[in-house]
Amino acid sequence: MTEGQESAQPTDPAQPKTSTSTQGRILLVTKGLLEKNGYARVSTEKVAKATVISKRTLYQFYPSKINLVKGLFIESVRLVRAGNADLEFASPDKFPTELGKFISNFCNEFGCFRESLLAELDKEHPLVSKRIRIWKSKFLGFTVKRILERGQLIGSVRNDIEIRALTAVVIIAIATIANDGVSPRSDMTLDPEMALDILIHGFLR
Amino acid sequence: MPQSQIVPIEEDIPKELIIRVATALFLERGYSNTSSELIAKTCKVSKKTVYKIFGSKEELLRAVAARITERAELTTDHIFSSPEMPIADRFTRMLQNIDNDFARLRSQWFLDDIRLSAPQVWHEFIGWREYRIQLIYGLLREVAENKMLTEGVGPGDVMKTYISLLTNGMDKAFLKEFEVSSEDLYEALTQVLMHGLLVREAHID
Numbered sequence: 001m002t003e004g005q006e007s008a009q010p011t012d013p014a015q016p017k018t019s020t021s022t023q024g025r026i027l028l029v030t031k032g033l034l035e036k037n038g039y040a041r042v043s044t045e046k047v048a049k050a051t052v053i054s055k056r057t058l059y060q061f062y063p064s065k066i067n068l069v070k071g072l073f074i075e076s077v078r079l080v081r082a083g084n085a086d087l088e089f090a091s092p093d094k095f096p097t098e099l100g101k102f103i104s105n106f107c108n109e110f111g112c113f114r115e116s117l118l119a120e121l122d123k124e125h126p127l128v129s130k131r132i133r134i135w136k137s138k139f140l141g142f143t144v145k146r147i148l149e150r151g152q153l154i155g156s157v158r159n160d161i162e163i164r165a166l167t168a169v170v171i172i173a174i175a176t177i178a179n180d181g182v183s184p185r186s187d188m189t190l191d192p193e194m195a196l197d198i199l200i201h202g203f204l205r
Numbered sequence: 206m207p208q209s210q211i212v213p214i215e216e217d218i219p220k221e222l223i224i225r226v227a228t229a230l231f232l233e234r235g236y237s238n239t240s241s242e243l244i245a246k247t248c249k250v251s252k253k254t255v256y257k258i259f260g261s262k263e264e265l266l267r268a269v270a271a272r273i274t275e276r277a278e279l280t281t282d283h284i285f286s287s288p289e290m291p292i293a294d295r296f297t298r299m300l301q302n303i304d305n306d307f308a309r310l311r312s313q314w315f316l317d318d319i320r321l322s323a324p325q326v327w328h329e330f331i332g333w334r335e336y337r338i339q340l341i342y343g344l345l346r347e348v349a350e351n352k353m354l355t356e357g358v359g360p361g362d363v364m365k366t367y368i369s370l371l372t373n374g375m376d377k378a379f380l381k382e383f384e385v386s387s388e389d390l391y392e393a394l395t396q397v398l399m400h401g402l403l404v405r406e407a408h409i410d
Binding site: 137148160 | 354356374394
């Protein structure tokens with residue numbers, strides 16, 4: 001599933017950042033803060049403080065708040081791909097587990113870029129939010145379809161439903177599991193693993 | 206499923222024609238984005254006629270919503286009161302009987318629109334939907350009592366997953382982006398949630 005990933009690749013070259021390097025730690029902290037508070041309520045001060053580094057050190061890597069977001073985006077894309085690297089979708093035995101891994105991996109690594117965050121970015125940095133949205137929808141649209149087609153080929157995925165509709169269902173499920181979308185009611189927080197299980201195996205015996 | 210038509214045709218009862226046209230226009234363009242003028246013009250009647258019959262645009266929306274919810278009740282009520290029918294069949298029929306107009310009426314973008322522009326009608330519809338959710342939940346509990354749910358999955362989990370996915374999927378922008386119709390998506394969603402993404406034999410415990 002490499003071709004489609006290539007076409008959707010962001011232009012900035014990204015070096016892998018281990019979670020123990022300063023840069024890696026900064027991004028991890030940024031991710032956590034953005035997930036919890038959204039964009040407006042995160043500041044470079046807070047990121048520096050939570051990473052336990054000086055603002056000066058932070059600015060050496062990321063001179064502004066939006067640079068943190070861009071850096072996190074590039075790193076998240078890298079992590080999504082790295083997490084998918086050993087998924088083959090080649091054997092019916094492994095298919096359900098691999099599909100689950102693909103979805104969880106995407107939600108974990110890219111879940112921070114949910115629509116509410118992008119909507120916030122729309123006001124101040126529309127080009128950044130646009131780029132993230134395009135990547136997200138292209139990557140999901142292409143990759144999920146490829147995975148499902150693969151699954152049909154090896155006899156794992158049902159082929160009685162049109163592939164576009166099936167792809168859409170999986171993408172909605174991913175958005176819902178990553179908590180990227182509307183929650184109809186406050187008491188309806190979804191257990192991600194349960195939702196994933198229902199998606200793959202159905203709820204009827 | 207009766208498909209509403211926007212094309213005006215000769216009709217004996219202008220009231221029915223107006224409801225039909227308003228249904229199509231509201232669900233396609235949104236409530237606040239559809240003027241009484243446009244409805245009257247499409248029906249080839251005067252605005253006065255529309256107001257004489259319905260009093261206001263909000264009243265017309267109420268009539269449209271009532272028509273759709275009545276139809277939903279008409280096609281599904283017997284399912285709730287047929288204990289002799291196998292429970293899985295009842296559930297399947299319940300989900301399959303929900304038509305496209307209903308799916309669009311309960312979509313998030315439509316509800317967001319009327320919540321602001323016709324709050325009273327919104328309130329009534331939300332109340333009705335809540336009641337229906339309880340009915341479906343009751344049916345699901347029966348499915349669970351009959352030990353027909355996948356092991357480890359509770360009726361609440363199914364309900365949450367179903368409603369969250371439906372709410373997120375019936376989004377105009379989403380449907381357009383993934384080039385799938387709301388009917389196809391609804392059908393696929395129901396099928397996948399009931400029986401899973403995989404072909405029957407591919408399920409492993």
